[in-house]
Amino acid sequence: MEGHLGVRKGAWTPEEDDLLKKCIQRHGEGKWHQVPFKAGLNRCRKSCRLRWLNYLKPNIKRGEFAEDEVDLIIRLHKLLGNRWSLIAGRLPGRTSNDIKNFWNSHLRKTMVSHTEEQIHQRKPNINVIKPRPRVLSRSLTRPLEENICNTPPPPQPPPLSVSLDNEILWWESFLNGEEGEQGTIDGSTTSDFQDEAIAKYFGEETFGGRR
DNA sequence: AAAAAGTGCAACCGCAACCTA
DNA sequence: TTAGGTTGCGGTTGCACTTTT
Numbered sequence: 001m002e003g004h005l006g007v008r009k010g011a012w013t014p015e016e017d018d019l020l021k022k023c024i025q026r027h028g029e030g031k032w033h034q035v036p037f038k039a040g041l042n043r044c045r046k047s048c049r050l051r052w053l054n055y056l057k058p059n060i061k062r063g064e065f066a067e068d069e070v071d072l073i074i075r076l077h078k079l080l081g082n083r084w085s086l087i088a089g090r091l092p093g094r095t096s097n098d099i100k101n102f103w104n105s106h107l108r109k110t111m112v113s114h115t116e117e118q119i120h121q122r123k124p125n126i127n128v129i130k131p132r133p134r135v136l137s138r139s140l141t142r143p144l145e146e147n148i149c150n151t152p153p154p155p156q157p158p159p160l161s162v163s164l165d166n167e168i169l170w171w172e173s174f175l176n177g178e179e180g181e182q183g184t185i186d187g188s189t190t191s192d193f194q195d196e197a198i199a200k201y202f203g204e205e206t207f208g209g210r211r
Numbered sequence: 212a213a214a215a216a217g218t219g220c221a222a223c224c225g226c227a228a229c230c231t232a
Numbered sequence: 233t234t235a236g237g238t239t240g241c242g243g244t245t246g247c248a249c250t251t252t253t
Contacts, residue, residue, distance in 0.1 A: 011221075011247090033238065049240080050222065085241065097221080100242075105219055217251070222244105229239075 008042045012051055016041055020048055021056055054097045061093030065102055073099060074107065075168045090164060171201075 012020075023039035029052070032045040041048060054060075065073070069091055076087045084096035084103075091099065 009223075031238095032240095044223095045238085046224085046240095047222075053240095054221075082242065096241080101220055104243095213253105215251100215253075218249085220246105220248095222246085224244080225242100227239105227241085230237085232234100232236095 006042065007044050007047075009047070012055075016043070017051070017056055020052060024052060024056075050097075054095045059093055060095060065094075069094070070107070072164070072168070073103065075172070077103065077107075079168065079171050 019039045019041055020035070023035060023041075027035075027038055032049045035041070035045055035048045036043050039048070043051075072091060073087060076090055080086050082100075084100045088094050088096040088099050
């Protein structure tokens with residue numbers, strides 16, 4: 001499939017960048033499998049897509065992360081786990097790769113030492129949501145009430161008009177408020193349900209659903 | 212000044228989800 | 233229903249650059 005012999009790998013040259021930019025300006029994004037051919041590039045479609053999304057796309061913000069951006073990343077990571085694309089969706093101009101790199105090289109160490117400190121002081125652990133498949137179970141497309149066996153439905157998510165900061169605060173208090181109550185929803189625990197509710201909210205609001 | 216170690220970031224890889232015939 | 237093709241994601245790697253010894 002992907003294994004075209006002689007496909008170029010490694011760092012992109014300015015000439016290649018130029019070809020890719022011109023191709024996407026002419027034909028638009030999407031149809032990545034056709035891009036190498038249309039652009040006249042000896043690259044695989046994955047490489048072209050990645051280069052465009054992480055480097056060439058207009059409005060990409062480069063350079064250091066501002067303090068408020070770092071704060072957002074930390075809080076969103078608490079809510080969403082390693083779902084970098086969802087986190088990136090809340091940080092205009094930042095790419096998922098950028099945020100992932102930033103987390104892995106800067107924040108992970110800080111957070112690990114912070115967590116160790118918490119364990120040492122026997123503080124309750126932060127509510128980290130495990131990474132999940134990017135598409136939610138079909139059961140969630142049904143009204144929430146139908147899925148619930150023995151727990152009340154969660155409150156409605158915050159209205160879209162509130163600020164991002166308030167959105168996160170809302171979800172943080174939602175998670176804290178549910179602590180200790182472990183009912184089942186379609187065989188999942190409440191925390192699974194919380195996780196999916198968060199992902200559904202952030203995922204859909206960011207992308208409007210996939211495709 | 213040179214070697215070693217550490218760091219940051221761009222790019223690659225594998226896989227699951229999704230689409231379509 | 234299913235199989236093949238496409239897309240998008242997160243994890244990982246490789247390498248250039250910087251800092252330390």
